[in-house]
Amino acid sequence: MNAADATEAPSPATQPRADTHALPRRWLSRLGRSLLQFALLTLAGLLLGGIVHIVTVFRIPALATHDAATAYAALGMNGRAELVTPPPAGLPAILDGDPNSVAAVCSYDLAAGPLRVVARTGSLPLGLTVHRRGGGVAYAITDRAAIRGVLEFVVMTQEQLDERLANDEDGETSRELRVVSPSLQGLVVARVVVRRAFDRSEAETLATGVACGLAD
Amino acid sequence: MRVLSLIYVIALGAGLGLASARYAVADRPWFGRAQIGAWTTWPKSGARDIDPYMRAYLARGAHLPLGAGEGLELIAEKDDTGRSLDARCRYVVSGTTPPARGWSIRAVNPASRPFQLAVERESFTDAEIVRSERGGMRIVAAATPEAGNWLPLPADGRFELRLRLYDTPIASHAGELRPDTLPRITRVDCR
Numbered sequence: 001m002n003a004a005d006a007t008e009a010p011s012p013a014t015q016p017r018a019d020t021h022a023l024p025r026r027w028l029s030r031l032g033r034s035l036l037q038f039a040l041l042t043l044a045g046l047l048l049g050g051i052v053h054i055v056t057v058f059r060i061p062a063l064a065t066h067d068a069a070t071a072y073a074a075l076g077m078n079g080r081a082e083l084v085t086p087p088p089a090g091l092p093a094i095l096d097g098d099p100n101s102v103a104a105v106c107s108y109d110l111a112a113g114p115l116r117v118v119a120r121t122g123s124l125p126l127g128l129t130v131h132r133r134g135g136g137v138a139y140a141i142t143d144r145a146a147i148r149g150v151l152e153f154v155v156m157t158q159e160q161l162d163e164r165l166a167n168d169e170d171g172e173t174s175r176e177l178r179v180v181s182p183s184l185q186g187l188v189v190a191r192v193v194v195r196r197a198f199d200r201s202e203a204e205t206l207a208t209g210v211a212c213g214l215a216d
Numbered sequence: 217m218r219v220l221s222l223i224y225v226i227a228l229g230a231g232l233g234l235a236s237a238r239y240a241v242a243d244r245p246w247f248g249r250a251q252i253g254a255w256t257t258w259p260k261s262g263a264r265d266i267d268p269y270m271r272a273y274l275a276r277g278a279h280l281p282l283g284a285g286e287g288l289e290l291i292a293e294k295d296d297t298g299r300s301l302d303a304r305c306r307y308v309v310s311g312t313t314p315p316a317r318g319w320s321i322r323a324v325n326p327a328s329r330p331f332q333l334a335v336e337r338e339s340f341t342d343a344e345i346v347r348s349e350r351g352g353m354r355i356v357a358a359a360t361p362e363a364g365n366w367l368p369l370p371a372d373g374r375f376e377l378r379l380r381l382y383d384t385p386i387a388s389h390a391g392e393l394r395p396d397t398l399p400r401i402t403r404v405d406c407r
Contacts (some may be wrong), residue, residue, distance in 0.1 A: 041221050045228030052233020053240070057272050060241060064275035071278045084280075095277045096289075096328050098380050100320035100341050103280060125317045125382050127286035129262070135274030137262045140283020142317075142383045182264075189280050193318045193382050195343040 061134030068094070069107070069133040069187045076106030081190050081210040100195070102203045106188040106212035110181060114156035114164075116215040117188050121146045122206045125193040130155055132183040139179045153177035154215045157184065188212055241276060244291075245269035253395030254298075255290040255379065259387065262286065287316070287382040288390055293326075293374075295401040301376065303369040305406035306358040309377065311399045313353070317383035318342050321399075323357055323367055323375050331375075335368045353399065359407075377401065 064070065071092050075082040081104035087093050094103065108115045119128055121143040128151060130139040143151055154176050156164065161180055190210040192203040248267045250257050261270050263284040274281060282289055294300055295307060313319050322339030324330055330338045345353055345365045356362040357377070359369045369375060379399065386393060 037221075041225055042228065045225045046232065048225060048229025049232030049236065052229055053237045056234060056237035057241060057268050060237075060272035061275040066277055067275045068278045068280050092278045095279050096378075097280070098320055098378075099322065099330070099339055100380075101382075105280075127283065127383065129280075129283035129286055131280060134271070135276075135279065136264075136266045136271045137281060137283040138264060140262060140285040142286060144383065187280075191280075191282075191286070193320075193341075195318055195341050 061136070064134050066092070067133065067135050068105075069131055069135075069183075069185060072105050072187055073107045073185070076104075076108075076188070076212055079211060079213045081106045081188070081208055081212060083204060083208055101191050101193050102200065102207050103189055103191045104204075104207035104210060105190070106210065108155060108181075108186055108188060108212065110155065110157050110160065110184045112214060114154050114160050114215040115188070115212055116154050117152065117210065117212050119143075119146075119151040119190060119210040120206070121149050121151060122192075122202065124195065124199055124203050124206060126151070126206055127191045128153075128210070129189045129191070130179055130181055131187040131189055132181060133185040134183065136182075138181050138183075138186065153179050155179050155181050155186075155188065156215070157181060237272075240269055241272040244273060250391035250393075252290070252390070252393045252398055254292045254294055254296050254401045255395075255398050256292070257288060257290045257390050259288070259390040260284070261289075262387075282380070282382075282387075284387050286387075287380060288384055288387040290379045290381070290390075290398065292377040292379070292401055295403045297403070299403065300374055301401070302372075302406065303359055303375050304372050306356060306360075306362075306404040308402045308404055309355040309357060309367075309399045310353060310402070312397065313342070313379070313399060314381060314384055314386045314393065314397050316342075316381035316386075319379060319381050321355065321367070321377060321379045323369055323377055325370075326374050326376060328376070331368075331370050333368050333370065337366070337368055340365055340367065356404075 072084060083104045084094060085102045126143040128141050129137050132138045158180050161178055190207045192207045194200050194203045247269050248258050248260050250259055258270060260266050262281045320339050320341045340355060355365040355367050357367040357369055359371050
């Protein structure tokens with residue numbers, strides 16, 4: 001045996017000591033890899049959670065079945081706004097409603113065509129709002145905008161507006177107030193402020209006096 | 217092992233995403249709120265460019281918020297010093313209201329429901345209050361009877377004050393209001 005062989009070959013006395021060092025090192029390395037893998041998987045889960053969060057928040061209005069437009073979908077189809085303060089039997093009450101106002105609603109579905117809304121004003125403050133399906137107000141107007149005591153507008157989709165604009169006579173100004181609804185279904189809400197308790201019946205008459213019918 | 221990893225990622229993502237979305241829209245969201253003194257409002261809750269969180273919150277129930285041109289609702293859960301409104305205390309709501317065609321103020325429980333009290337008075341409108349010689353408003357919210365404009369409260373528990381301004385020009389720039397343009401809420405004493 002030469003000198004080189006003596007340096008390359010491990011002596012029998014040092015072999016078990018090397019094994020005892022390598023074993024924990026291997027475990028540590030395996031543990032480190034597992035922890036890194038766990039951290040990466042958790043990060044991926046958090047990223048997925050963020051995506052799910054955003055998609056869920058955006059999808060809630062489209063999937064909503066308890067929003068006002070869905071809950072009151074059967075009201076006002078006869079061409080007159082119907083009171084929801086108090087709501088008809090079996091329907092939910094307005095959440096966060098003000099006892100000092102009365103509200104009547106007309107449900108609409110623009111698939112049949114644009115909707116004309118006509119309200120007569122009185123001595124009590126009246127507001128008309130267009131609520132789209134899935135929550136949110138598309139348009140609001142008060143009786144300050146009334147002309148000779150009448151507040152009138154037509155609710156339509158963007159396509160119906162484009163069609164109406166195309167059919168308008170050239171150089172002629174249309175007199176109707178056109179409101180674009182972002183959804184086919186929704187609610188027109190007539191809200192009248194009850195300033196004193198004895199104003200309630202007048203307020204209800206004003207609110208239920210709102211007419212909603214097909215514009216054409 | 218790979219299947220387990222995939223299950224872990226999907227379960228974590230779906231669970232966290234759905235739970236956080238539910239929490240975010242369970243109540244009025246933090247986004248889009250404007251704090252004016254003790255009063256909080258969401259100026260865009262009735263606007264066409266409503267934020268998605270407020271829209272999701274409104275879609276979860278039969279909410280009919282005031283339109284942006286129709287009015288503005290302000291909510292106070294705390295008094296002017298930042299202490300939560302407590303029905304065991306007496307509060308004076310005084311000062312001025314922004315220009316509006318009419319307003320109403322009422323006390324509700326934290327779940328936004330009116331209190332079931334023996335006294336039939338859950339709110340005041342601008343036409344109903346007794347005003348001082350200078351025309352200012354002074355409403356006392358308390359569990360025990362008070363002279364003047366008394367807004368009854370239950371014996372104890374938290375409550376909120378809700379102020380609705382109808383047909384007000386400030387609806388579009390509510391976030392720029394100064395606190396002194398809104399009624400002050402002052403705690404007088406507690407039982």
